[in-house]
Amino acid sequence: xxxxxxxxxxxxxxxxxxxxxxxxxxxxxxxxxxxxxxxxxxxxxxxxxxxxxxxxxxxxxxxxxxxxxxxxxxxxxxxxxxxxxxxxxxxxxxxxxxxxxxxxxxxxxxxxxxxxxxxxxxxxxxxxxxxxxxxxxxxxxxxxxxxxxxxxxxxxxxxxxxxxxxxxxxxxxxxxxxxxxxxxxxxxxxxxxxxxxxxxxxxxxxxxxxxxxxxxxxxxxxxxxxxxxxxxxxxxxxxxxxxxxxxxxxxxxxxxxxxxxxxxxxxxxxxxxxxxxxxxxxxxxxxxxxxxxxxxxx
Amino acid sequence: xxxxxxxxxxxxxxxxxxxxxxxxxxxxxxxxxxxxxxxxxxxxxxxxxxxxxxxxxxxxxxxxxxxxxxxxxxxxxxxxxxxxxxxxxxxxxxxxxxxxxxxxxxxxxxxxxxxxxxxxxxxxxxxxxxxxxxxxxxxxxxxxxxxxxxxxxxxxxxxxxxxxxxxxxxxxxxxxxxxxxxxxxxxxxxxxxxxxxxxxxxxxxxxxxxxxxxxxxxxxxxxxxxxxxx
Numbered sequence: 001x002x003x004x005x006x007x008x009x010x011x012x013x014x015x016x017x018x019x020x021x022x023x024x025x026x027x028x029x030x031x032x033x034x035x036x037x038x039x040x041x042x043x044x045x046x047x048x049x050x051x052x053x054x055x056x057x058x059x060x061x062x063x064x065x066x067x068x069x070x071x072x073x074x075x076x077x078x079x080x081x082x083x084x085x086x087x088x089x090x091x092x093x094x095x096x097x098x099x100x101x102x103x104x105x106x107x108x109x110x111x112x113x114x115x116x117x118x119x120x121x122x123x124x125x126x127x128x129x130x131x132x133x134x135x136x137x138x139x140x141x142x143x144x145x146x147x148x149x150x151x152x153x154x155x156x157x158x159x160x161x162x163x164x165x166x167x168x169x170x171x172x173x174x175x176x177x178x179x180x181x182x183x184x185x186x187x188x189x190x191x192x193x194x195x196x197x198x199x200x201x202x203x204x205x206x207x208x209x210x211x212x213x214x215x216x217x218x219x220x221x222x223x224x225x226x227x228x229x230x231x232x233x234x235x236x237x238x239x240x241x242x243x244x245x246x247x248x249x250x251x252x253x254x255x256x257x258x259x260x261x262x263x264x265x266x267x268x269x270x271x272x273x274x275x276x277x278x279x280x281x282x283x284x285x286x287x288x289x290x291x292x293x294x295x296x297x298x
Numbered sequence: 299x300x301x302x303x304x305x306x307x308x309x310x311x312x313x314x315x316x317x318x319x320x321x322x323x324x325x326x327x328x329x330x331x332x333x334x335x336x337x338x339x340x341x342x343x344x345x346x347x348x349x350x351x352x353x354x355x356x357x358x359x360x361x362x363x364x365x366x367x368x369x370x371x372x373x374x375x376x377x378x379x380x381x382x383x384x385x386x387x388x389x390x391x392x393x394x395x396x397x398x399x400x401x402x403x404x405x406x407x408x409x410x411x412x413x414x415x416x417x418x419x420x421x422x423x424x425x426x427x428x429x430x431x432x433x434x435x436x437x438x439x440x441x442x443x444x445x446x447x448x449x450x451x452x453x454x455x456x457x458x459x460x461x462x463x464x465x466x467x468x469x470x471x472x473x474x475x476x477x478x479x480x481x482x483x484x485x486x487x488x489x490x491x492x493x494x495x496x497x498x499x500x501x502x503x504x505x506x507x508x509x510x511x512x513x514x515x516x517x518x519x520x521x522x523x524x525x526x527x528x
Contacts, residue, residue, distance in 0.1 A: 255378065270358060275336035
């Protein structure tokens with residue numbers, strides 16, 4: 001069992017408070033996922049020639065200042081890290097291949113949680129309320145977000161195994177369910193030169209769909225391929241720089257409910273997480289059908 | 299009639315359910331309104347008294363499960379397993395219902411005004427279910443007795459491995475499950491349909507617009523001589 005939440009804010013004046021609006025949604029999914037939690041938020045994009053990297057250090061006493069200085073002297077850059085505990089966001093116009101390989105060599109203990117112009121990712125082990133407090137998630141602002149609470153069933157409880165998973169740029173995915181063919185998917189993608197960070201089934205789905213889109217599929221076509229290739233139970237919620245997308249497996253084994261309002265679109269595993277949204281009484285609440293694609297644009 | 303209100307915003311669900319589990323004589327005839335259900339699980343489960351309960355909003359999993367005698371109305375939607383294993387009484391969902399509505403229900407009437415999700419009436423054991431909208435795939439899977447009335451459409455594999463339940467569908471059936479076949483509407487079945495339409499607020503609906511589906515009885519060792527025993 002896991003919990004998923006998604007929120008896309010249409011009312012521009014509410015976007016500064018997306019973290020506050022999201023909090024009861026995430027907390028509402030605590031019983032479905034008490035061991036880890038994570039959040040991807042899409043903010044206004046950085047400069048067109050820059051990218052931002054959400055970084056995770058395994059220890060709380062990690063010196064981000066030292067990393068910042070080392071990065072700047074190595075790349076003749078003037079970046080300033082936005083630090084929240086053992087999490088930091090690095091924004092830089094340095095070539096992304098260089099940035100990633102430098103981090104891997106100079107700081108192998110650092111995980112790159114996401115790369116993109118809009119996406120920031122926070123994820124860690126612990127109760128959703130504790131993870132939210134650790135990374136000050138109520139203070140988030142942005143256009144849309146994708147969150148998850150995890151009850152691990154098929155792989156270890158570590159920060160790296162928490163959702164959301166990301167691949168490529170400005171792409172993330174959360175999953176409630178379990179896939180039965182992640183190993184064959186992983187082998188197939190490894191033949192395409194795609195590297196994996198965990199043995200988690202959701203990472204396989206995330207990298208599969210991102211690979212399809214890099215191969216030229218639009219989101220819809222990639223998801224159609226997903227229906228053919230992903231075997232198992234899933235409700236998947238995905239975020240791109242300007243969209244949220246939702247699919248459920250053909251047997252609808254895992255739940256989802258949607259509230260569409262003039263001001264927002266909210267998605268969750270259960271209505272418990274939608275109940276405290278403003279004016280939800282006047283939202284159109286419905287259960288998404290199995291094997292249908294639901295896409296909402298910012 | 300005496301009326302009592304509980305607000306789940308400031309009352310523990312357990313307090314409400316414990317009140318509803320008082321001796322039947324104390325509860326009989328009372329009206330109980332539960333506001334701000336907010337998708338909580340297990341609201342008004344295991345009732346066994348002639349009490350009227352209104353859940354004013356969206357209910358979570360297993361609302362009114364195992365119901366006996368009570369009339370439970372959900373003004374919003376109901377999540378997975380509403381009225382599962384109901385024995386008697388009436389459960390009325392005014393919105394939509396999620397998967398496995400009325401699963402294994404043995405008696406009573408479940409009315410869903412909107413759509414029902416997948417596996418509606420799975421393993422139905424004698425209750426009646428009337429769905430104003432459509433039902434999802436695998437509905438009435440292994441249904442043994444009782445009646446499922448669907449005013450809209452049915453999804454894939456309707457009535458798979460069906461026993462002796464009757465399935466009435468007004469709209470399209472995407473596909474029939476193994477051993478489920480269309481039957482001629484006999485007078486007894488038509489009477490059941492007319493009665494259920496009247497009880498569920500659909501008296502104006504033409505019973506002749508429905509098709510009847512039942513078991514082809516090839517998947518189990520059925521002796522037609524024993525049909526009266528069901």
